[in-house]
Amino acid sequence: MSLQPLSKGTSEAPRKSVFSLLKDRTFHDLLSIIKKYKWYYVSAVGSQLLLTAAALLFADTSRRLFNMAPNVPRGSLANILLVFACIAVFQLVFTFINNWIRSALNESVVYEMRRNILGHLQRLPLSFHEHNHSSNSVNIMHNELEIAKNFIVFDVQRLIALPISFIFVGIYLLSVHPMLGLIAIAIGPLQMLSSLVLKTKFKQAAELQNRVTRDVFFTIGETLHGIREVKSNQMENNVDSRMAEIQQRGVAYNVLLTNISTIRSIVKDLPGHLGYIAGIGIGAALMAAGEIGAGGLVAFITLLDKVAEPFTVLVDTINNLQRSVSGARRLYEVMDMAEEDTMTGQSLAPGAPSVSFDEVAFQYVEGTATLQNLSFSIPAGSSLALVGPSGAGKSTIVKLLYRFYDPEQGTVTLNGKPLESYAIHSVRERMALVSQDIFLFDGTVAQNIEVGRPGATRDEIIRAAKLAQAYDFIEALPRGIDSEIGERGIKLSHGQKQRLSIARAILRDASLLILDEPTSALDVETEASFQRDLGEWASNCTKIIIAHRLSTIREADFIVFIDQGEVVESGTAEQLLSRNGRFRSYWEKQSGGMYAEIT
Numbered sequence: 001m002s003l004q005p006l007s008k009g010t011s012e013a014p015r016k017s018v019f020s021l022l023k024d025r026t027f028h029d030l031l032s033i034i035k036k037y038k039w040y041y042v043s044a045v046g047s048q049l050l051l052t053a054a055a056l057l058f059a060d061t062s063r064r065l066f067n068m069a070p071n072v073p074r075g076s077l078a079n080i081l082l083v084f085a086c087i088a089v090f091q092l093v094f095t096f097i098n099n100w101i102r103s104a105l106n107e108s109v110v111y112e113m114r115r116n117i118l119g120h121l122q123r124l125p126l127s128f129h130e131h132n133h134s135s136n137s138v139n140i141m142h143n144e145l146e147i148a149k150n151f152i153v154f155d156v157q158r159l160i161a162l163p164i165s166f167i168f169v170g171i172y173l174l175s176v177h178p179m180l181g182l183i184a185i186a187i188g189p190l191q192m193l194s195s196l197v198l199k200t201k202f203k204q205a206a207e208l209q210n211r212v213t214r215d216v217f218f219t220i221g222e223t224l225h226g227i228r229e230v231k232s233n234q235m236e237n238n239v240d241s242r243m244a245e246i247q248q249r250g251v252a253y254n255v256l257l258t259n260i261s262t263i264r265s266i267v268k269d270l271p272g273h274l275g276y277i278a279g280i281g282i283g284a285a286l287m288a289a290g291e292i293g294a295g296g297l298v299a300f301i302t303l304l305d306k307v308a309e310p311f312t313v314l315v316d317t318i319n320n321l322q323r324s325v326s327g328a329r330r331l332y333e334v335m336d337m338a339e340e341d342t343m344t345g346q347s348l349a350p351g352a353p354s355v356s357f358d359e360v361a362f363q364y365v366e367g368t369a370t371l372q373n374l375s376f377s378i379p380a381g382s383s384l385a386l387v388g389p390s391g392a393g394k395s396t397i398v399k400l401l402y403r404f405y406d407p408e409q410g411t412v413t414l415n416g417k418p419l420e421s422y423a424i425h426s427v428r429e430r431m432a433l434v435s436q437d438i439f440l441f442d443g444t445v446a447q448n449i450e451v452g453r454p455g456a457t458r459d460e461i462i463r464a465a466k467l468a469q470a471y472d473f474i475e476a477l478p479r480g481i482d483s484e485i486g487e488r489g490i491k492l493s494h495g496q497k498q499r500l501s502i503a504r505a506i507l508r509d510a511s512l513l514i515l516d517e518p519t520s521a522l523d524v525e526t527e528a529s530f531q532r533d534l535g536e537w538a539s540n541c542t543k544i545i546i547a548h549r550l551s552t553i554r555e556a557d558f559i560v561f562i563d564q565g566e567v568v569e570s571g572t573a574e575q576l577l578s579r580n581g582r583f584r585s586y587w588e589k590q591s592g593g594m595y596a597e598i599t
């Protein structure tokens, strides 16, 4: 039942050889994105090749010019200058077009992937999110996606365009002189070989560096997320020493990585320098022997980089490919997880449903029963109070009703039919929950209430706010119901947030209402009027009320007392109090023995 947490980083993902990548599923998934944008690639590769053609034309025109030097006829000079001017304009235009296509491709791919992933994350079962830290998912959506994207956007087109350039430029140089052509061509493979120098060290350093980046993300995320805890527990220094430790590692690994990269790039440039010197030397000898003109040497110098480039890029691309695929693999590890199917099944009829739990057992973790042998039932339209110590399993019962989890044993039924026979969507549609965890979205008060039923009118929103005892404080806000709530509702008190979430639930107009400690942050007076109004707006609902306050509990038609996932006692308040059992002692502890309060 429980999903495995995601693997956390590049280090844990096995690297594959380039050839086995060809059979890799993730690699094919990446290719399918590429296929979708194939016209971008065709244009990008096309403009790249046209730029190579321009470079060739430039080199060849230079060759002709220098072969005529120093006695260049006037007419030829004018023509040659015109050709150079045209090439310059052509290069400007196509460089512009190339960048344009690339940025369009880049953004399209990134946003499409992000949209897909977030859409998918929302449709994953709640258990996934309960087992994975949100900054892990954010890391995947940001860093891993960035790595995968670099491959998709940049490397793929280079992989196609550069070998073609190589062939044309190589053939051209061979035609200038076979010797010069061979020297130019030899540089590339030598550079490829030189990339083996310090390769493992480089990977290790890059890995350490990645880990630092992940730690930074994690620490920042946790600190900002738990800023209240951080402040109230005065954890600032802990956070700071953690960041200092990360900083130390960050600097050390970055310097290491930079040094290794520098050495590698020096070694990598070596064949190019040697080729240049050898080319000039041999070229000069060939010129002296009359085998080539000065122009041949100029063409060689101009095009030297163009021949070597495909090989060096190939090496980089292969390295990127491995990183991209392992980054993408974590994306697809998540993408492959089964989404909730919310649409299959019968729909729940309107009107208050009857609810029953029959011998239900459930566990989050193997071997630790959270609910066991749990049975109770609620007739349609009546209310049930779930009472019990914290950790008893009350909120878990709510999760089962929402089908965030399914029971291991036993059945939950609505209107006498198993919960699984209904489409999840139709059940959730008829349910409203006021939970102890309140989440307010960034937006106005009105928008936050409207979450309960998107499209509700302003009057309906105001009515709900009034019933939730929220309207008085809303009116006192600077812009009333249109006031902005800070990120996560930070500008409101807990009680005020709770009232907004009650308003949300009221607006929802549900037939199964679940209140999970809904009034814990309300004062006694507000709570009393909330109770009174509940009878009005929720009169047509079946209600499950999880509460500690006895004033709330005693309003319920039935009480079920739960401890350690089992029903210990059940009945009406009067029955339970006269029984002298767990409920009675729980109640006496709370009221300091004055249980007359209830009668």
Ligand SMILES: Nc1ncnc2c1ncn2[C@@H]1O[C@H](COP(=O)(O)OP(=O)(O)O)[C@@H](O)[C@H]1O
Binding pocket: 130, 364, 365, 370, 388, 389, 390, 391, 392, 393, 394, 395, 396, 397
């Ligand atoms: N997502 C989860 N994963 C693992 N254990 C959980 C999870 N949620 C709750 N629990 C455990 O299940 C037990 C019941 O929790 P809960 O239903 O929230 O209790 P209550 O609402 O009665 O206070 C507790 O021991 C709690 O630690």
Ligand SMILES: [Mg+2]
Binding pocket: 394, 395, 396, 436, 516
């Ligand atoms: Mg709870």
